[in-house]
Amino acid sequence: MSLSGFTAPIWLLFLIVVAALAIGYVFAQRWKKRHTMRFTNMDLLEKVAPTRPGVARHVPIVLLLVGLLTFTIAAAAPTQDKRVPRNRATVILVLDVSLSMEATDVKPSRLAVAQEAAKDFADGLTPGINLGLVAFAGTASVLVSPTTDRAATKAAIDHIKLSERTATGEGIYSGLQSIETLGQVIGGAEAPPPARIVLMSDGKQTVPDDKDTSNPRHAFVAAREAKAKGVPISTISFGTSYGTVEIPNDSGGTDTVKVPVDDDSLREIAKLSGGEFYTASSLEELTAVYDTLEQQIGFEITRGDASRLWFLLSGLFTAAGLAVALLVRQRLP
Template sequence: MNLTGFASPWWFLLLLVVAAVVVGYVLAARARRKRTLRFSNLALLERVAPSGKRWTRHVPSALLVVSLLLLTFALAGPTAEQKVPRNRATVMLVMDVSLSMEATDVEPTRLKAAQDAASQFAEGLTPGVNLGLISFAGTATVLVAPTTERDGVTHAIRNLKLAQSTATGEGIFAALQSIESFSAVVGGADGPPPARIVLMTDGKQTVPQDEYAPRGAFTAAAQAKEKKIPVSTISFGTSHGSVEIEGKEVPVQVDDASMREIARLSGGDFYKAATAEQLGEVYDSLGEQIGYETKDTDASRPWVVLGTLVLFAAAASSLAIGRRLPD
């Protein structure tokens, strides 16, 4: 067990009492031995109580001391790191539905692979997490406000429709606004719940073309940083993807550099997925990070159980060896 600390370390002062008990027992045993030697026939004593077996009478007392040590340790409130499900968190899934998602470099298409992976992510996310969905192309649309109900999210994912242009900044801004509105409703004495944006896109922002523009992706990422809402970006697709637009074959390469910069500016993480399998692994990793948190939890129960068992063993051995409870 990996202990991280103690909730009430002052209980360790009881170890002084345990030490006093040990010292008292040793002194009492020596005094008793002196009285025995003074008034006993040594030859008869050697035959009745051979020296080789004298140690056994100390077993009950030794077990009692061990039990006291274990129970004192439990009272001090040992804590250990444990992964626990999040009960207060908001996640906005922001998905690119621009025409480039029709590319077939990821089978059957980028959009279908993204829908399958996002649906699995939504269904597997910890039940206590509030999940919302935003789609964006030339504009952003909040399809599902943050909720713990997953059916509406998965239904909306399966019914995503493609449109022209890629306004990545609008998608992030819409997510920030949705999170703020939700937090204003559910935020209590503990403040708003922690939030994160998961941005999945396959191409470079086209509206506006300048990512540092007031409604650009980098500006939105910087604002997310100010609001302490990290953006985890997923750059999905390959460098050889293409789609047919108005009878022309148009290359639609992924823009890893922009996605990496959005993650950096917002304080989030960058992920690269070139296949449906990789995208699934990315979502699995995100689900583990977002759905669970590591906390210091009470770890005293095993020590209480062990201390109690040793105490019973002390009582049993005392009855078996001396037919009385330990001194």
């Protein structure tokens, strides 16, 4: 533990006293041994001290010194990181509901798995977090405004309807608008509550054209806007590279269309916004990603006092030193 981990590091100077006592004890033992060996009559020495003290005689002093050491650390008020549940934060779950979610490369389907994992994610968030839900295909819709009512969010997830095309940028902008609206409603605080967007998509943006990165509605532009507003986007690329869906054609039949995941775009969105990028191709992997996000979003790390344990250790070592002294030497050090 570095000095930055103490709130009263001046007390660490007492370690000099502890070290001096240890050195003094060592010199005292050597001085005592030197004067004992001045006896020239060894027979007389054996009669005066028939049993020489063993190593055990040092144990009480060692324990007491360790007690002083731990007391010094406690007095310096050490701190440690503590995970505290967030009671003031906003998370917007932005889900891709384009037709590619019908793909069955993830059994039973991408949509079914995404719905199950999203509901588990909602249940796992700490109660004080406001959770909102945005669904996007060719357009984006706010299905649930940020709220602590998890039942509303899960009900909306169950009733998701798929649609054509993929407007990832619109999904991000809708999420940002929900966050801004909640901030205006709450008001009165010195700063808006921390917020994050969790974006799950399984394919490439089609509206506007994915290659038109200068379009103001493009996902990359939206990601930069999120960065400017201090809202990181955690992206999840969900699915496999071999997913396919059946799309009706003009002749009355269907065409098999490949719908591979688009890791590159989602990775770039996360990077531009200051968020993290994840991949998942099964319920287990998607659940693991959401579990990771729950730990990151649901808790904040604060510095808390950690001196109690050191005080307890100090008392334990001191008491042990005194007890051993009475048992071994029949007197206190």
